[in-house]
Every structure is written in structure tokens, then in C-alpha cells.
Amino acid sequence: MIVTAEEVNRSFRGTLELLHNRVEGLRAFDMSERGFWHSFEAILLTLPAFIVSLALERLRLGFRLAESSLFDSVWIDLVVGLGHVASFIALPVAMIWLSRALGLTSRYVPFVIVMNWISVAGMLVMSMPALLLLIGWAPPPLAGLFTLAFFVIVVRAQWFATKMTLGVPNILALAIVSLGLVLNLLIGASTRALLA
Numbered sequence: 001m002i003v004t005a006e007e008v009n010r011s012f013r014g015t016l017e018l019l020h021n022r023v024e025g026l027r028a029f030d031m032s033e034r035g036f037w038h039s040f041e042a043i044l045l046t047l048p049a050f051i052v053s054l055a056l057e058r059l060r061l062g063f064r065l066a067e068s069s070l071f072d073s074v075w076i077d078l079v080v081g082l083g084h085v086a087s088f089i090a091l092p093v094a095m096i097w098l099s100r101a102l103g104l105t106s107r108y109v110p111f112v113i114v115m116n117w118i119s120v121a122g123m124l125v126m127s128m129p130a131l132l133l134l135i136g137w138a139p140p141p142l143a144g145l146f147t148l149a150f151f152v153i154v155v156r157a158q159w160f161a162t163k164m165t166l167g168v169p170n171i172l173a174l175a176i177v178s179l180g181l182v183l184n185l186l187i188g189a190s191t192r193a194l195l196a
Helices: 003-019 023-028 032-059 072-100 105-134 140-166 170-195
Strands: none
Touching: 003 023, 003 032, 003 105, 003 140, 023 140, 032 072, 032 105, 032 170, 072 105, 072 170, 105 140, 140 170
């Protein structure tokens, strides 16, 4: 089972609809068991974002990108790769228990499918300011401003998707999205600690 180009196109189109608060965007996603597993396979589409993250981490550690290969340290590659995957699956794993506690198990699969596709789109979009910074097309303040703007857009899409897929009030949807953000912050801190 490999995610198809047609499913990628539909899911990104659905994500774009959700960005505009259009609940009909949910119809674009494959809400079947197959669609559930495909939404996890979609992490392969974030390979460009992973490479940008790896380059940024190597720069933070003091490596000059022009003087060494991006993949010459297995330890850095492994830690950044594990952090990348962990940040993708952290919220779906946490929601296994949370959805049971909230009595939302019947809505878990649609939630994960939609959130995974938003995460894929978000990772790709959020890597763009970092890429511009790496290649020298944006100074740090401008890259930071772009990152903040994209972050707000992605979080807003996650909030709306959470609200619609789980059928929960605004504040609970915000709390669930905030949980995902906290988990990602912890994963990022752990990644940096392992590489320090």
C-alpha cells in the first residue's frame, strides 16, 4: 500500500479548504483504514523538510555546510531523523489515550488522517523560511517573520480540523492542538540535548 499521487492531490486540496474554514474540505480525505495508514506513509513527502532540518541542525552545531557532506555524521542524521518522525507521530499516539478519556474513539481515525495531512503540508511550508535562510535569500529576522506567519496559519488549520473531526468545542480543540505543540517542543529540546 503506497499513497498515490491522486490521494496526495486530494488531501492537499482538502487541507487548503480547511485553511479557509471550509468543512467540506473533510470530504477530500480518504477516511478508510487504508487512508489512515496512507496518512502515515505521507511522511515520506516531508523528505525535503527533513533535509532542511538536518542542514539547520548541522549549522547550529558549527558545521560549515559548504565544507562537509550533509550525511557524513550517522549520529546527527539518526537523531534528527528520529526527531522528525517523533514530531509527526507524537500527537496521534497521545490521542489514543486522550480520545478514550474524552469518549471520542469513534472520531479518532478521521482526526488522525486529517491532522497527519495537515502536518505534512505544515512541515513542507515551515521548511521554506529555513531554506531561504540557508541559501542566503532571507536574513534571520525575515526568515523568523515568515516562520511565525506560517506557524500561525498551520496552527489555525490544525485547530479548525480538530474542532471539525472530533466535534469538540473551540477551547478543547485549542487544548488538543496545544498538546501537540508542547510534545513537539519537548521532542525538539530532546533532539538538541542529544546532539549537544
